[in-house]
Amino acid sequence: MDLILKYFPNLTEKQIEQFKKLELLYQDWNLKINVVSRKDIDELYLRHVLHSLGIAKVLSFKSGSNILDVGTGGGFPGVPLAILYPECSFHLVDSIAKKLKVVDEVVEGLGLNNVKTTHSRVEDTDGQYDFIVSRAVAAMPTFVRWVKGKIAKEQRHELKNGILYLKGGDLTEELQDYRTTAIYNLSDFYSEDFFETKKVVHLPLKYKG
Numbered sequence: 001m002d003l004i005l006k007y008f009p010n011l012t013e014k015q016i017e018q019f020k021k022l023e024l025l026y027q028d029w030n031l032k033i034n035v036v037s038r039k040d041i042d043e044l045y046l047r048h049v050l051h052s053l054g055i056a057k058v059l060s061f062k063s064g065s066n067i068l069d070v071g072t073g074g075g076f077p078g079v080p081l082a083i084l085y086p087e088c089s090f091h092l093v094d095s096i097a098k099k100l101k102v103v104d105e106v107v108e109g110l111g112l113n114n115v116k117t118t119h120s121r122v123e124d125t126d127g128q129y130d131f132i133v134s135r136a137v138a139a140m141p142t143f144v145r146w147v148k149g150k151i152a153k154e155q156r157h158e159l160k161n162g163i164l165y166l167k168g169g170d171l172t173e174e175l176q177d178y179r180t181t182a183i184y185n186l187s188d189f190y191s192e193d194f195f196e197t198k199k200v201v202h203l204p205l206k207y208k209g
């Protein structure tokens with residue numbers, strides 16, 4: 001938890017309580033339904049919470065923003081971002097029901113009222129969002145195919161509406177067809193070794209009507 005405060009020192013008491021409670025809820029639910037590996041549970045704040053919040057180091061979501069988390073699994077990056085941005089609406093989608101069961105329990109346990117979950121493949125969902133966030137779900141070409149048509153028309157942020165994807169390693173080949181991407185190194189914000197190769201990829205997408 002100190003790790004979160006190190007990089008996000010302006011949290012409210014409520015947010016601090018929610019981030020603290022997150023560990024207990026995941027430990028408990030992970031025993032019943034395994035959604036996070038044992039090693040990762042031991043390092044929940046580093047590998048999941050702080051990593052998810054890396055998106056917030058790149059862009060601060062404005063109040064009233066709508067965010068889609070594709071393939072949220074156990075709730076990453078959607079749940080930590082929903083705690084950080086209580087004035088934004090988060091839609092967390094996953095095609096595996098049992099993972100969303102854990103997310104629903106965690107969301108309820110935290111008293112988060114800005115999160116909606118849907119059990120579906122994202123291709124089969126409707127909705128328009130300022131930003132679409134994700135981690136470890138699909139290569140960019142596939143991902144772009146899944147989410148096109150889901151971008152809101154109105155631009156409210158300094159970054160154009162589109163995808164904010166947590167990725168790692170060498171992305172040269174994967175992103176070669178996307179000239180408008182910007183890559184942000186999380187090592188510029190966080191000093192822990194875990195973030196050495198981790199990045200946030202911003203890909204603006206056009207509104208499709």
Ligand SMILES: C[S@@+](CC[C@H](N)C(=O)[O-])C[C@H]1O[C@@H](n2cnc3c(N)ncnc32)[C@H](O)[C@@H]1O
Nearest residue numbers: 071072073076094095096120121122135136137
């Ligand atoms: C490796 S897990 C990553 C989970 C989470 N984003 C994280 O980083 O901890 C990939 C998740 O994407 C989901 N997924 C894969 N394809 C999907 C699709 N087309 N629509 C919705 N969810 C999908 C899987 O069910 C799985 O939970």
